[in-house]
Every structure is written in C-alpha cells, then in structure tokens.
C-alpha cells in the first residue's frame with residue numbers, strides 16, 4: 001500500500017486563522033485523514049504558499065459563459081434582466097452538444113484557475129431535440145465537469161412553465177421537464193451513470209415562474225426524503241414577487257416557508273428583493289441563501305437590504321451564476337461592498353468577532369459546502385482534500401503579515417495570487 005501523501009504549506013487556514021507548521025495527511029480516497037503538527041518530515045512541500053479550503057461556487061450556469069462580452073452595449077435604451085434574458089435565450093437556441101461542452105469546459109477550467117474546487121451547477125438546459133425531450137445536454141455538463149477535475153453537484157432543474165400560469169414558449173422548451181414522475185426518472189437514470197466520487201446530484205425547482213407551488217412542494221419533499229439538496233431562484237426580480245402575490249397571495253419566499261418548512265437542505269438563490277421579515281422566518285428554519293454579487297450587479301437586479309445577515313446565523317453562500325466574471329475573491333469583496341454602498345456602514349457581513357474577511361471566506365467555502373451537501377469547505381479530518389493555493393510572493397499581497405494575510409487577499413488580492421488548486425488531493 002502506498003504511504004499517505006502529506007502536504008505542508010507555509011501557512012494554512014485552519015479553525016479560523018492562518019497557522020504555520022500544519023501538515024495535512026491525505027488518504028487514498030482523497031480525503032483529509034489527519035491535520036495539524038503531525039511530526040512528519042515534509043520538507044515544507046509548499047514553502048512559498050498559503051493553503052485555504054478550496055472555494056465552493058454554490059450557483060453556476062456554465063453555458064452562460066457563452067454570453068461573456070455580449071450584451072454590454074445599450075444604444076438608444078437601457079437594458080434590464082429581462083432584455084438580458086432574451087440574449088440568453090438566443091444563445092440557448094444555438095447550442096448543440098459540442099458547443100455546450102466547450103462552454104462548460106471553459107467555465108469549469110476557469111473556476112479551477114480561480115481556486116474554485118467545487119461547483120453547484122444549476123442545470124436547466126436539458127434538451128437538444130425539443131420535441132423528444134431527449135435530455136441530451138445533461139451528461140455533457142457532467143463530462144465537462146469530470147474532465148476539468150472539478151467537484152460538481154449537478155443540480156438538476158425542474159422547469160415546467162414559462163411564467164406564473166403560463167406555458168413554455170420558444171427557447172424555454174429546451175428546459176422542459178414533463179411532470180414530477182418523468183423528472184425523477186431522469187434523476188434515476190443520471191444517478192446510475194455516476195462513477196466518480198467528485199460527481200453528485202441535487203434537485204432544483206427553477207423558480208416560482210417555472211413550477212407551481214404544489215409541484216415545488218412535491219419535488220422538495222421527495223428530494224428531502226432522498227437526502228438531496230434543493231435549490232431554487234427566489235425573488236431576484238420584483239416582477240416575480242408581484243406575479244406570485246397575484247396568483248398565490250404571498251411572495252415566493254413567504255410561500256415556500258409556509259408550505260415547505262424548508263430546512264438546511266433548501267438554498268434560496270438571490271433573495272434580492274426579499275423583506276427582512278421573510279428572510280428571518282426562512283432562515284429560522286435552517287434555510288440558506290446564496291448570493292451572486294457580480295451577476296446581480298451585471299443584471300441590475302439590486303442589492304438585498306438585509307443588514308441583519310451579517311450578525312445572524314443565516315447560512316450564506318456565494319455563486320458565480322452567469323459567469324460574466326469568474327472570481328470568488330471578487331464575489332467575496334462585492335458581497336460586503338454592495339452592503340456598504342447600500343447602507344452607509346462598513347463591516348456588514350462579519351463574524352462573531354467583527355471580522356469581515358473571515359466571514360466572507362466562510363461564505364465562499366463552508367457556506368457553499370453546506371448548500372451543496374458536501375464534506376468540504378474546511379481543512380479538517382474527514383473533509384475532501386480540496387484546497388486553493390495562495391502565492392505569498394504575489395505583488396498584490398506585498399506587505400502581508402500573518403494577521404492581515406486573509407484581509408489582504410479578500411480585499412486586495414489579484415487573480416494571480418491564486419496559484420492553483422487541489423481537488424480530492426490532486427492538483428490541477
């Protein structure tokens with residue numbers, strides 16, 4: 001039997017601070033078996049590096065990487081989420097298996113380079129041949145994820161309607177799931193193909209626009225019974241709240257909280273226009289919220305006004321969503337900066353000691369891992385050996401001290417400060 005591998009960086013983020021002299025033993029399966037001062041001679045294998053838990057990207061639509069650089073000109077009129085959505089639908093009409101693979105691979109490779117070691121791929125683009133509902137695009141994304149070596153939770157999306165009370169039209173028909181029974185058959189077929197410990201599945205109701213409350217409740221109950229995480233776009237746009245109130249008498253978040261009793265398995269994506277009261281009730285049951293600050297800025301969604309999130313226990317995670325930019329460092333800093341700009345206060349998203357960067361890192365690591373149901377996001381025995389490597393000589397970190405290293409990285413670190421990543425103990 002091969003001896004276990006041991007890594008030792010100059011500094012390792014463990015239990016909320018950078019520590020030196022930490023050795024990490026990795027077992028054959030790619031999990032951390034032991035870490036700490038193990039008394040093993042490693043020659044300090046990573047002498048000019050710091051080691052962080054790998055970033056967990058809790059919300060991505062990889063194919064939207066194909067829109068980068070598109071739709072940023074606005075002759076004659078300003079754009080909106082809804083005009084962007086038309087551009088996205090036009091991309092959807094053009095994709096086939098090869099181009100979807102290329103775009104997904106590009107997005108996933110870029111994530112690895114950005115220190116992201118796990119992704120929740122919120123996947124609703126299912127079909128090549130619309131009439132046959134062939135689900136020909138699902139395995140393409142899994143193949144791209146496997147080839148990029150990225151730990152991936154394929155969050156398979158249920159998408160039945162084209163808006164509250166409306167039929168699917170045009171490009172939306174590529175997203176169609178026939179009914180809950182047909183949806184679960186596809187989940188079972190995908191599950192049978194999974195042959196890599198880095199790949200797993202979760203369940204999505206795309207949004208209250210795409211599934212009615214009874215369907216969402218049924219999907220959620222089945223997902224919970226199967227031990228699968230459940231994600232849903234919630235209240236990114238005011239129009240969705242208005243339509244939902246008209247149809248069902250409540251906004252989506254209040255409606256879900258009342259009807260589903262969501263727990264930690266439920267992650268609401270965005271909550272941009274959610275009220276503090278609705279967020280409080282949802283979070284009290286254990287539900288988590290995933291924010292995507294760069295996409296929410298790019299799409300002019302708005303800034304959520306829930307200052308108490310920084311002070312409460314609500315589980316926050318981060319996602320690169322539309323992949324207009326793939327940088328967890330920027331997602332972290334803009335999560336806080338958005339709140340500063342909106343509130344006029346500094347230090348909104350902070351931990352129990354008032355530290356901003358460590359709370360933001362927690363959102364980008366342990367928070368994401370919780371949202372995806374992964375043993376990841378921490379450097380601790382039993383967790384996957386998924387790490388982001390930091391180049392301590394990078395000019396953007398110049399002048400760092402052990403006490404300020406994380407703050408320097410989160411608020412000032414350039415992309416080049418990420419020197420690589422490990423997934424399951426394997427470096428890229």
Ligand SMILES: [Zn+2]
Nearest residue numbers: 061122233321
């Ligand atoms: Zn999304």
